[in-house]
Amino acid sequence: MVIEKSVLAIITTNKEKVNGGAPIFICQDFEELQKTAANLEAILDGIAHALSEEVFIIVKH
Amino acid sequence: MNEYTMPIVFGVVLGTIARILMLRTDYRQYPTYLHGKIIHVALGFIAASLGAVAVPALMELNFTAVTFLTVAATQFREVRNMERNTLTEIDSYELVSRGKAYIEGIAISFESRNYLVILTAFIGTLFYLIWNVYMAFVGAIICLVISKVLQSGSTIGDIVDIEYVDPHFDGAGLYVDNIYIMNIGLPERQEEILKYGMGFVLKPKNINVVNTIAHLGQRQAILHDASVSLGVFRDSGTPALVPLIKRDLDDGRIGVFILPQIRDKEKAKKIIGAVPVLETAIRMPSRSDAQNKEIK
Numbered sequence: 164m165v166i167e168k169s170v171l172a173i174i175t176t177n178k179e180k181v182n183g184g185a186p187i188f189i190c191q192d193f194e195e196l197q198k199t200a201a202n203l204e205a206i207l208d209g210i211a212h213a214l215s216e217e218v219f220i221i222v223k224h
Numbered sequence: 225m226n227e228y229t230m231p232i233v234f235g236v237v238l239g240t241i242a243r244i245l246m247l248r249t250d251y252r253q254y255p256t257y258l259h260g261k262i263i264h265v266a267l268g269f270i271a272a273s274l275g276a277v278a279v280p281a282l283m284e285l286n287f288t289a290v291t292f293l294t295v296a297a298t299q300f301r302e303v304r305n306m307e308r309n310t311l312t313e314i315d316s317y318e319l320v321s322r323g324k325a326y327i328e329g330i331a332i333s334f335e336s337r338n339y340l341v342i343l344t345a346f347i348g349t350l351f352y353l354i355w356n357v358y359m360a361f362v363g364a365i366i367c368l369v370i371s372k373v374l375q376s377g378s379t380i381g382d383i384v385d386i387e388y389v390d391p392h393f394d395g396a397g398l399y400v401d402n403i404y405i406m407n408i409g410l411p412e413r414q415e416e417i418l419k420y421g422m423g424f425v426l427k428p429k430n431i432n433v434v435n436t437i438a439h440l441g442q443r444q445a446i447l448h449d450a451s452v453s454l455g456v457f458r459d460s461g462t463p464a465l466v467p468l469i470k471r472d473l474d475d476g477r478i479g480v481f482i483l484p485q486i487r488d489k490e491k492a493k494k495i496i497g498a499v500p501v502l503e504t505a506i507r508m509p510s511r512s513d514a515q516n517k518e519i520k
Contacts, residue, residue, distance in 0.1 A: 197412075211413070213396035213407065220409075223463075
């Protein structure tokens, strides 16, 4: 089976909200979260999606 | 030299001319340049020879000779395969891919154009032998006109109304009109998208069109053509900047989101309007019996 979409990384400022199999990056504030997400987006060739102000995910489409 | 030489030469020349006339290099950039063209002109010449030679064979009551036309059919199916393979190979390197349906459409037209060449050569030679060279010219011109007409199908502009709409964000969701396109998380990406992005809403003119423009292959063709003509604001490894088309499930309108380098609204509308309607995407629900009974 080929998995077409997958969550490559989770970036959050609230570690209570996340758990699970993908790598999780915990940031201090929204600014750091944005920078980390932008970097990871470029590195992983994925798209940074916002689930909320506190949780971003990088998804490979 | 015998009585058939001139008619055959006439048919072959005419068929080859027909192939050259049908071989256009335009914004699709296909077939490109000399080598691609030589292949198709050469195949056109072969097709024309087959069409021209078939007539004397029939007149000599040599009916079995006509079976070699089946060889031609196999040959030109091979042309279709060749085109399909080449285009599929290249497609993975396009920034905005053509899509399988568009490739199939192009491949089909390459095959069918060879049959039109056979027809032209056949008619040319036949008229020459039955009547004279002048009638052959008339017949050939009619064939060329028919080929030209058959060559161009309808375009998106014929079947939908195109309207420009500025894309906007609702939270992290990108919208064109009320049609959701995708989720963009990073504020700087959002700014880029608002700065460079353009949105279009394609409103179907009737029920048949709803299904046609919903076809994923047709949508990809629109994106590809728009990107080829207007340029793309993206690179490999930036999936957030990919142009997309999404559909309004309520009424079948589609929202086109593109990131062009030339941001000219009128030009963009014209280009989207000129995208060919793919044969594989055409649906005719209005012709189904069930539909018609309901209407009555």
